[in-house]
Amino acid sequence: MARKRFDDSNCSVARALNEVGDWWSLLIVLQAMYGTRRFVDFQQELGIARNILCDRLARLVDNDVLRKVEVGEHGSRHEYRLTGKGRDLFPVVVALRQWGDKWNPAPNCDALDLRDRATGQPIREMAVQSADGKPLSIRDVFMPDTETPSKTG
Amino acid sequence: MARKRFDDSNCSVARALNEVGDWWSLLIVLQAMYGTRRFVDFQQELGIARNILCDRLARLVDNDVLRKVEVGEHGSRHEYRLTGKGRDLFPVVVALRQWGDKWNPAPNCDALDLRDRATGQPIREMAVQSADGKPLSIRDVFMPDTETPSKTG
DNA sequence: AAATTTGGTTTCGTTATGCAACCCTATTTA
DNA sequence: TAAATAGGGTTGCATAACGAAACCAAATTT
Numbered sequence: 294m295a296r297k298r299f300d301d302s303n304c305s306v307a308r309a310l311n312e313v314g315d316w317w318s319l320l321i322v323l324q325a326m327y328g329t330r331r332f333v334d335f336q337q338e339l340g341i342a343r344n345i346l347c348d349r350l351a352r353l354v355d356n357d358v359l360r361k362v363e364v365g366e367h368g369s370r371h372e373y374r375l376t377g378k379g380r381d382l383f384p385v386v387v388a389l390r391q392w393g394d395k396w397n398p399a400p401n402c403d404a405l406d407l408r409d410r411a412t413g414q415p416i417r418e419m420a421v422q423s424a425d426g427k428p429l430s431i432r433d434v435f436m437p438d439t440e441t442p443s444k445t446g
Numbered sequence: 447m448a449r450k451r452f453d454d455s456n457c458s459v460a461r462a463l464n465e466v467g468d469w470w471s472l473l474i475v476l477q478a479m480y481g482t483r484r485f486v487d488f489q490q491e492l493g494i495a496r497n498i499l500c501d502r503l504a505r506l507v508d509n510d511v512l513r514k515v516e517v518g519e520h521g522s523r524h525e526y527r528l529t530g531k532g533r534d535l536f537p538v539v540v541a542l543r544q545w546g547d548k549w550n551p552a553p554n555c556d557a558l559d560l561r562d563r564a565t566g567q568p569i570r571e572m573a574v575q576s577a578d579g580k581p582l583s584i585r586d587v588f589m590p591d592t593e594t595p596s597k598t599g
Numbered sequence: 600a601a602a603t604t605t606g607g608t609t610t611c612g613t614t615a616t617g618c619a620a621c622c623c624t625a626t627t628t629a
Numbered sequence: 630t631a632a633a634t635a636g637g638g639t640t641g642c643a644t645a646a647c648g649a650a651a652c653c654a655a656a657t658t659t
Contacts, residue, residue: 295505295635297484301516304473304476304555304584305474305543305546305547305550305551305555305557305558306473306476306542306546306549307473307541308546308552309542309543309545309546309550310472310473310542312550314467314468314469314470314472314641315467315469315615316450316463316467316468316616316646317466319459319463319484320457320459320463323457323459326584331636331637332636332637333559333635333636333637336637337489340450341450341617341639342616342617342618342619343617343618343637343639344616344617344618344638344639345615345616345617347637347638347639348615357549362463365625370625370635370636370637371636371637373466375526378549379543379550380583380584381548381569382545383574383583383584384541384544384545384572384573384574385538385541385542385545386459387574388537388538388541389459389462389463389538390458390459390462391537392462392534392535393458393459393461393462394458395534396510396531396534397458397461397465398458399455399456399458399461399463401456402456402457402458404458404564405458405589406575406588406589406590407587407588408587408588408590409499409576409577409582409586409587410586410587410588411576412576412577412584414576414577415577415579416576416577416582416587417574417575417579417585419537419541419572419577420537421536421540421560421568421569421572422569423562423564423565423567423569424562424565424569424570426487426570426579429562429569430533430536431479431533431536432563433562433563433564434560434561434562434563434569435507435560435561435563436558436559436560436561437559437561444526450616450617467645468651469647481610484605484606485606485607486604486605486606489606494648495647495648495649495650496607496608496648496649497607497608497609497647497648497649498605498646498647498648499607500606500607500608501646501647523605523606523656523657524605524606545623551628600659601659602652602657602658602659603648603656603657603658603659604632604655604656604657604658605649605654605655605656605657606653606655607651607652607654608631608651608652608653608654609650609651609653610650610651610652611648611649611650611651612647612648612650613646613648614645614646614647614648615642615644615645615646615647616643616644616645616646617642617643617645618641618642618643618644619640619641619642620639620640620641620642621638621639621640621641621651622637622638622639623636623637623638623639624635624636624637624639624647625634625635625636626633626634626635626636627632627633627634627635628631628633628634629630629631629632629633
């Protein structure tokens with residue numbers, strides 16, 4: 294039967310995954326963060342099939358993660374640019390990247406070295422933090438009773 | 447043809463997505479963070495098909511995100527528990543959850559309310575941060591030249 | 600002993616993915 | 630000016646993944 298979708302799940306993680314949780318969408322967003330904007334460039338840099346790229350770009354546009362901008366005189370060239378919502382995936386992508394760098398380091402690829410443009414200092418490691426900025430593990434937090442962890446929480 | 451996999455990609459985001467980037471894996475990890483450990487409980491709480499759950503649990507175990515623990519006398523009951531690597535996905539899940547809460551709020555579901563067990567205070571919003579803890583947007587950072595953004599960077 | 604729980608596997612039909620080929624409109628190049 | 634190329638897709642086909650339900654076997658409960 295049809296792949297299960299989560300549009301109506303009462304779990305926002307499930308709904309988020311519905312928008313960017315497939316094999317390609319988050320890589321497209323990542324590529325967009327690197328500055329890629331054109332169809333052909335996405336296609337070549339990601340090595341994605343063109344029909345799949347079409348589908349993903351359209352869905353990301355539908356979901357307001359990217360927006361399609363006509364460039365050039367007669368509207369035959371487009372650019373796909375991140376929206377605010379798309380740019381807001383930055384912490385997600387960086388967290389995932391740091392996780393990958395930590396647990397699946399590639400021999401031929403350095404860990405992500407993002408730096409503060411203002412100071413040149415490397416960024417901090419992503420962490421769940423307390424109000425005063427201390428890193429918290431999953432054991433250091435709790436959910437007040439109003440949240441029920443059942444049914445994909 | 448076969449679904450493209452990224453085991454050997456030189457992008458750690460791609461490799462991370464290879465492990466937890468499908469529709470279910472991250473939800474299983476999330477459910478595990480809520481305390482679920484048994485096959486049947488995952489199945490019922492997520493509403494996932496049993497064969498798919500089998501496959502995903504096995505893959506997560508293979509990838510050392512979960513580990514399978516025999517419980518009970520004769521080894522016919524198992525538990526799937528998060529490993530350190532799995533627990534390290536906490537920032538990823540929280541970042542994704544906060545993104546979902548912000549951009550796709552569900553009418554019938556409150557935003558995540560995680561609190562510091564020590565103080566009872568809500569956690570901070572996930573953000574990429576400078577060395578001294580200031581939040582950074584994607585425009586506030588750069589990558590030194592050693593990183594090449596090409597080929598899914 | 601019979602029923603239930605747990606953790607799977609098998610079968611089968613539907614959906615998604617990847618590749619290649621094709622199409623149409625601009626813009627270059629010869 | 631004709632021909633080639635680039636951009637942005639769409640279409641068809643073969644294969645792989647997914648979902649539902651049925652089936653299975655060991656262990657536990659009733």
